[in-house]
Amino acid sequence: MDNGASSYRRFRDNGDQNALIGIIRDYKDGLTLYLASIVGSIQTAEELAEDTFVLIGTKKPKDKGKGSFRTWLYTIGRNIAIDHLRKRSRHIEVPIDESDASLISDEDIVESEYLKKEQKMTVHKAMRKLSPDYQQVLWLTYFEDMSNKEAAAVMKKSVRSIESLLYRARKSLRSQLEMEGFDYEKL
Amino acid sequence: MKNYEEMAQNVLRRIDEYENEKRIRRAKITKAAASVTPVCAAAVIGIGLWKGGVLTPEQDQLISSTGDNAAYDVIVPEETVLQDITDPFREEKAYDAPVTTTDTTEISVSAATQSGEEITEVSRNDDPASGGDIPEADLSVPDKTPAPRNEQPVMTKPAVQQTSPAVQNTVPPVQTAPPVQNTEPPVQTAPAAGSRYMWCIAVSSLEWNGTVYHDNDMAKVSAYTQDRYIGRVGDFEGVYGGADVHPSYRIAPEDSVYTVKGTDDVLLVVKADSDSPYGAVIVMSSSDWSLEKYEPWRLDPYYIDPDTPDDPAVYFGIAEYN
Structure with missing residues (x-):
């Protein structure tokens, strides 16, 4: 397993669509949930994840090999999400109260599929109440098991900023979990 | 929520749509380029010719003039x-x-x-x-x-x-027959003996009896009568050359010097080399010599030099340089 780099190379160089399908299979859920931590909506995050795969399928950007393929893919997804937030800020935002309840149930399904363990689900739900930056850094480090350096690359921050952000996010998450009566030892 | 297969289908469909759009766009650009390129090429060529002066009215006028x-x-x-x-x-x-x-x-x-x-x-x-x-x-x-x-x-x-x-x-226009082409190339010949129009680069001089004489290409040899021999050029002080010294001097040390009858303002130098390009006799004159004093008839505008040939081109030695 080379984190999808060889699959992407096969798709880009030989046009192997199965390789792209494999990448989508491996990274769809993680990327969607990560992007959800940015845009705050799992449906939007899913669309943005799809946009991310379409972008690498049409433009076929070259992976410079500076980091892992996952880091590179998440960076592209993050840029797309930020662009989306910029565009959305120019339009009238729909209050979250008016969102469809069925969409929330979809999000729950994704969470349950991806976050196998109940603890992780609880932590993820607690994370949803934190600020986007805290959500991102916690997601990347705890759920995607990225190093601080990789998380810094995805979030376009320095390693020291990530460390500081992670410290504050962890503290905030702990207090949030304590408020909900859950004590997560790992934190 | 989509599963990965649905998302993969969507992604592949969108990629195909993008490729189709790209293909159509490329075809449109190719068509447009194919139709525009000849026009642009013609415009470039036209501008090139115009800027090059081929199509300018001045050029046309110049050609017509x-x-x-x-x-x-x-x-x-x-x-x-x-x-x-x-x-x-x-x-x-x-x-x-x-x-x-x-x-x-x-x-x-x-x-x-x-x-x-x-x-x-x-x-x-x-x-x-x-x-x-x-x-x-x-x-x-x-x-x-x-x-x-x-x-x-x-x-x-x-x-x-x-x-x-x-x-x-x-002047009525006269249609002349085409000029007869001289098929033989002009023969380069040395100036005839006595020719006055061979250029002398260096000025020669002689000193005799305290008087300095310079070579004079304006004076005519026939206007003076040779009198007595007074020596060779090399016997006198002055500036002269010779084939072994400097060929541009008209007089050489081995040439003979004669006085002329009636005046001391002129000396005649008879060239030892009778085939010299400067002529057989060189007139040397002092500073007192002038055309008005010694050859006034040549100042008459109607004077015709009997030694001048009918052909001015030959007279001026032009034909030799053509």
Whole structure:
């Protein structure tokens, strides 16, 4: 397993669509949930994840090999999400109260599929109440098991900023979990 | 929520749509380029020609004016010109002629000898803006074969030089036969003995009896009578050369020096080498010599030098340089 780099190379160089399908299979859920931590909506995050795969399928950007393929893919997804937030800020935002309840149930399904363990689900739900930056850094480090350096690359921050952000996010998450009566030892 | 297969299908479909759009766009661009490229190429070529001066009106005008000049190059026998100049009645007719010309018209009369016949060439150079209305057919020469010309300013006899602006209008165009091409190349020969027009680069001098004599290419040898031998050039002080010293000096140490009868202002140096390009005899004169004093008849404008050949080109040595 080379984190999808060889699959992407096969798709880009030989046009192997199965390789792209494999990448989508491996990274769809993680990327969607990560992007959800940015845009705050799992449906939007899913669309943005799809946009991310379409972008690498049409433009076929070259992976410079500076980091892992996952880091590179998440960076592209993050840029797309930020662009989306910029565009959305120019339009009238729909209050979250008016969102469809069925969409929330979809999000729950994704969470349950991806976050196998109940603890992780609880932590993820607690994370949803934190600020986007805290959500991102916690997601990347705890759920995607990225190093601080990789998380810094995805979030376009320095390693020291990530460390500081992670410290504050962890503290905030702990207090949030304590408020909900859950004590997560790992934190 | 989509599973990965649905998302993969969506992604692949969108990729196909993107590729199709890209293909259609490329086809449109190719079509547009195919239709626009010849127009652009034609425009570039046209601009290139225009900027290059091929299509500019000035160039056209230049070409046409050049053509006019060529058309106005009329070669007429010199006799006709002389007759027109000297005949006052013809001049009156010339002023009455309906043809209008401008005063800026230039006439140059040149002479050349071709096949033993002396002809005069009248060339006309009209300013196109001045509106010379002479019909081209009247003055054009059908045969444009260029006759060999002497580009140097040509001196002709005084009567020929007295021309008036109206003369050109009365000169009937004469269609001359094409000039006979001299198939034999001109033979480069050394100046004939006694020729006065061989250039001498360095000035020679002699000192005799306290008087300095310089070589004089204006004085005619025939105007002086050789008197007595006074020595060789090498016996005198002065500036002279010789073939082994400097060939540009007209006198050499081995040449003989003679006085002339009637004056001490002139000495004659007889060249030891009778085939010298400077002539057989060199006239040396003191500072008291002048043309007015010793050869006043040559100042007469109607004086004709008997030694001058009929052909001015040969007279001036021009033919040797063509």
